[in-house]
Amino acid sequence: MEAILKDPAGAVIGLDFDGTLSPIVPDPDAAVVHSEAPRTLAELGRHVRAVAIVTGRPPAKVLELGPALKEVPGLVILGHYGFERWEDGRICAPPPPAGVPRAKAELPLLLDSLGLADVALEDKGRAVAVHTRRSADPEGALAALREPLTALAAKHGLVVEPGRLVLELRPSGMDKGHALSAFLAERAARSVLFAGDDLGDLAAFDAVRSAGLPGVTVCSGSAEVTELADRADIVVDGPEGVVALLRELTSAFSRS
Structure with missing residues (x-):
């Protein structure tokens, strides 16, 4: 300091x-x-x-x-x-990755198959986040999601970033x-x-x-x-x- x-x-x-x-x-x-x-x-x-x-x-x-x-x-x-970068009132960014919307389209069916209808999806454009904070068992839902979300991310060339009761699928690098x-x-x-x-x-x-x-x-x-x-x-x-x-x-x- x-x-x-x-x-x-x-x-x-x-x-x-x-x-x-x-x-x-x-x-x-x-x-x-x-x-x-x-x-x-x-x-x-x-x-x-x-x-x-x-x-x-x-x-x-x-x-x-x-x-x-x-x-x-x-x-x-x-x-x-x-x-993406915002500066002086303007946003600049490369084209969005194709894998994100494809993974997002498959998420509702995946969540339904796991019996996790009470988790929330957040569309970030270049990423999609799955939040378990509002679930009846947030930690249990997070644990149940880790392996299938990792597989889904790999299928579409993405990675999983863990956070506070959230798993985010986003591009690597x-x-x-x-x-x-x-x-x-x-x-x-x-x-x-x-x-x-x-x-x-x-x-x-x-x-x-x-x-x-x-x-x-x-x-x-x-x-x-x-x-x-x-x-x-x-x-x-x-x-x-x-x-x-x-x-x-x-x-x-x-x-x-």
Whole structure:
């Protein structure tokens, strides 16, 4: 943290969305960005080299759930683990992979055959997620899904990314670590902070460790995912704690 405080103009601040800037809710479409996050990010962005949201969600969905984020100067959203990018009001992305809609089309029949009608599907465009949070037995449903979803993903050239009571089918070859590493190189960062809450953020933690820069990893605390807390430099209490930490940083920059 010392390097970021001494040289904020060289710092990149990377942030996950769900569970980090937005509280986890049973229905992913009902998520809402923390009310203070857009203003805090706008203030922070005036001091640091860049602020980036690195998420598995499409950028358009992030902006739908947090429309005020559009007004954060210089914000970059690296969505779909870096496959899509929102910046300056525009989204750029390669064509979507064919395997995702094919796998999505087969999922209802697969879920029905497993007797798991109470799980929820989330269409992310370039990925499809199967959430068990609303199931009568979330952990049992997750365990029952792992093997058949892995087989379905392999059939269509996809991989399975585990998360907090969710399994996501997506293309291989990209994760939050790749996305963050590429962004750090692009911006010639001199230090980095990344905050996340889920298993998919471990790759970003690894990117911070291997970047060759002073780096800080922050866990947006969860009783459901202990691996991140074990590997984090700082553990805070969910999105409220993340926003408070970012406010403290901004205040420190303003005093220096």
